[in-house]
Amino acid sequence: MARAVAAVLEGPxxxxxxxxxxxxPGEDGAVLRVEACGLCGTDYEQWLGHMAGWGGGMNIIPGHEIMGYIESIGPIASKLWKVKEGDRVAIEPIIPCxxxxxxxxxxYTRCESDKGYGLYQNITVAPSLWGGYSSHVYLHPRTMVHKLPSDIETDVMTLVNPLSNxxxxIYEVGGVxxxxxxVIAGPGQRGLLAAAVAKRAGVSNIIVTGxxxxxxxxxxxxxxxxxxxxxxxxxxxxxxxAELTGGAMADVVLDVSAGAVAPILQGIDMLxxxxxxxxxxxxxxxxxxxFPVDKVVLREIELIGVLSAGWQSTELAIKMIESDPAMFKSLCSHTFPLERAEDAVRTLGRETRDGNEAVHITLTGPSVGGNP
Ligand SMILES: [Zn+2]
Ligand SMILES: [Zn+2]
Structure with missing residues (x-):
């Protein structure tokens, strides 16, 4: 019988x-044959060991931005998720209770259960296949499953997760x-995608800092x-x-910069x-x-933290990619096969450089290029 192959993070x-x-798959679950898994900054933090003690810790199969083809599915899951064997799907990282x-x-993205893919259960939790750096992933009965169009290139399609964020x-919470x-502080993958979303939403001034x-x-x-x-x-x-807006300043500042806190203070002054x-x-x-408390009070500034996406933003992301896949291609800088997972993570962390700016990195599984 065929077996799954996965990259396990055994230690930093x-x-x-x-x-x-x-x-x-059982009556109410499924098995996914992985087409690809997108990487984000969290993957690099996890690889360095900075996420140990959080979620699944070590001995874990990383990869939380997963898409692929339904290899087998139980009748209850098929009915509830409205998908069948062979369908191309993306799954949300969180498994809500x-x-x-x-x-x-x-x-549900704030669910207390701390269950999900790539960052949560390690391989000691049956049936071990909880991450996208793998040929197969087990889909838990409460997985949030989104059907994908079949004709979009793999690397572009893996942008569903960061685009949904x-x-x-910027749109659902920011209200642009x-x-x-x-103003978008930080031109990483999510900052760049936020600029694309802002354009779609009719924003007049889209200012990105870096x-x-x-x-x-x-x-x-x-x-x-x-x-x-x-x-x-x-x-x-x-x-x-101030110059770019004729003194009117910004309605919304999205801070997607890593590490630095100065952009938050500047962001308050930009509003x-x-x-x-x-x-x-x-x-x-x-x-x-x-932290300028008085300024925040006197100017009635709102500060909101956001962590992930949700059902509606994921569906909107799929539609947005489907309507203009070519626009997103420029973000797809690197694609690695599963066996080069380490190269993918090192490229993400800018440890290895090939002259091509690392923006969106895709790790491909056995079903890349279509459903065999
Ligand atoms: Zn991520
Ligand atoms: Zn819950």
């Missing part, structure tokens, strides 16, 4: 390939719309819809936003009264000194 920077039995207070209120952060001004080292990404931001970019090392970002800062970048436990 230590991925090892192992074989596993492919489980039966369905019973905690947040789940019953519909905010960008849609939730026609004629507004948004450092001098981000020149290639800032250029990409302009191609995707940014109306202006700011190099924060050579320009005063607050002053530039008009009643403006909103959406916080999505993790700061490595750095705290914010010099």
């Amino acid at each position: 920077k230590n991925l090892r390939f192992k074989e596993f039995e492919i489980p039966a 369905g019973h905690c207070e947040d789940c019953v209120k519909g905010n 960008a849609i939730r952060w 719309g026609l004629g507004t001004t948004v 450092t001098s080292g981000d020149a290639a990404r800032l250029k990409l931001a302009r191609e995707l819809g940014a109306t202006a970019t700011i190099d924060v090392q050579t320009e005063d970002p607050v002053q530039r936003v 008009k009264r009643g403006g909103r800062v959406v916080l999505a970048g993790l700061k490595g436990k750095n705290s914010l000194n010099g």
Whole structure:
């Protein structure tokens, strides 16, 4: 009988390939044959061991941005998920419990159960196949499954997860719309996708900030819809936003920068009264000194933290990719086969460089290129 092959993170920077039995789907679950898994900053943090002690810790199959083909599915799952064998699907990283207070209120991404893919259960939890760096993934009965179009290229399609985040952060939570001004701090994958979403949403001024080292990404931001970019090392970002908006300032600032807290303080200064800062970048436990409480109170500034996406933003992401796949191709910088998982993670962390700016990295499984 065929067996699954997966990369197991045994310790920091230590991925090892192992074989596993492919489980039966049961009445209410399924088995996914992995087409691809997208990588994000969290994958690199996990690989370094910074996520140990959180979720599944070590001895885990990483990979939480998973898509593939339904290899086998139980009748109950097929009915509830409205998918059948051979269908191409994306799965959400979180497996909601369905019973905690947040789940019953519909905010299932805040579920208390801490169950999900790639970051949660390790291989000691049966049937072990809980991550996307694998040929197969077991789909738990409460998995959130989205049907995908069959004709979009693999690397572009793996943008569903980060794009769903960008849609939730800037559109659903940020509330940007026609004629507004948004500043996006941090031209990483999610910041760039947020610029594309803002353009779609009719935002007038889409301003993306980055450092001098981000020149290639800032250029990409302009191609995707940014109306202006700011190099924060050579320009005063607050002053530039004032100039670019004729003094009106921004309605929304989305912070997707990693580590640095300065963009949050600058973000507060970039806002008009009643403006909103959406916080999505993790700061490595750095705290914010010099937080201007009075300014926030007097100007009625809103600060909102966001973590992941949800059902609606994932569906919107699929539609957005389907309507213009070519636009997203420029973000897809690297694709590696599963056996080169370590190269993929090192490229993501900019440890190895091939001259091509790492923006969106895809790890491909056995079903890449279509359903055999
Ligand atoms: Zn991710
Ligand atoms: Zn729950």
